[in-house]
Amino acid sequence: MNYVVYGMATSGNCHKIKMALENLRVPYQWREINTLEGETRSATFLAMNPNGKVPVxxxxxxxxxxESNAILWFLGEETPLVPRDRLERAQVLRWMFFEQYSHETAVAVARYIRVFLKEHDNPRLPDLEKRGYAALGVMDRHLEARHYFVGETLSIADLALFAYTHKADDAGLDLAPYPAVTTWLDRVAAAPGVSTMPSP
Ligand SMILES: N[C@@H](CCC(=O)N[C@@H](CS)C(=O)NCC(=O)O)C(=O)O
Incomplete structure (x- = not known):
């Protein structure tokens, strides 16, 4: 059986999985889940993920x-997307934890409020933007002297961070002050299987 991805095409967490599968040329089927209409709360979906979230x-x-980054790890193990060196593997995990704790929780949430809820005056936005810019600053400083987040080649850490960073504009974040991030985005965008996420 081919893998089946239960996902939402306009979700960065789901887009990560599409890019990894396409980079690795692994066949898969995509089942679109409408999270806005409560499909993640059905008994069938909760049997797959009791936490009621895509991707699965x-x-x-x-x-x-x-969990998108667990899926990336599962798909990436024993491929060029996950290094073999012990410390580099830990560094990949480090950036994926950073993505989930310090980046996604700001950039993806600000994007959700602006693009899905269309609440441009939402009082949560200033703090989310401040945290989003802090995450971009950390990324920019790391990438100043590097081509990729870990080692010399594309890894799942790059795919995880590319997913919402390339849509920072949707979140109301200006990438112009982060030149190392924009150069890295262009580099990752040119890699096999990497694509722009569709707009909602
Ligand atoms: N930590 C999770 C987050 C997944 C997540 O937040 N999914 C959102 C879409 S981006 C979702 O399913 N929201 C619908 C819901 O909560 O019902 C991951 O990385 O997979």
Whole structure:
């Protein structure tokens, strides 16, 4: 059986999985889930992910893996997208934890408020933008002397961070003050399988 991805095409967390599968040329099927209409709360969906969130990777008819970065790790192991060196593997995890704790929780949430809810005066936005810019600053300083987040080649850490960073504009964030980030975005965008996420 091919992998089946339960995802939403306009979600960065789901777009990560599409890019990894396409980079690795792994065949898969995509099942679009409308999270805005409560599809992640159905009994069928909750049986796959009790946390009620996309993406979920169906590995076979009864085996389901949620959490985008866990899925990236599962797909990337023993491929060029995950290094073999012990410390570099830990560095990949470091950037994926950073993505989920310090980046996604600001950039993706600000994007959700602006693009999906269309609440441009939402009082949460100033703090989310401040945290988003802090994350971009950390990324920019790291990338000043590097081509990729870890080692000399594209890894799942780059795919994880590319997903919402290339849509920073949707979140109301200006990338102009982060030249190392914009150069890195262009480099990652040119890699096999990497694509721009569609707009909602
Ligand atoms: N930590 C999770 C976050 C997943 C997540 O927040 N998914 C959102 C879409 S980006 C979702 O399913 N929202 C719908 C809901 O909560 O019902 C991951 O990385 O997979």
């Amino acid at each position: 990777l169906a590995i076979d008819d009864t085996t389901f893996l949620p």
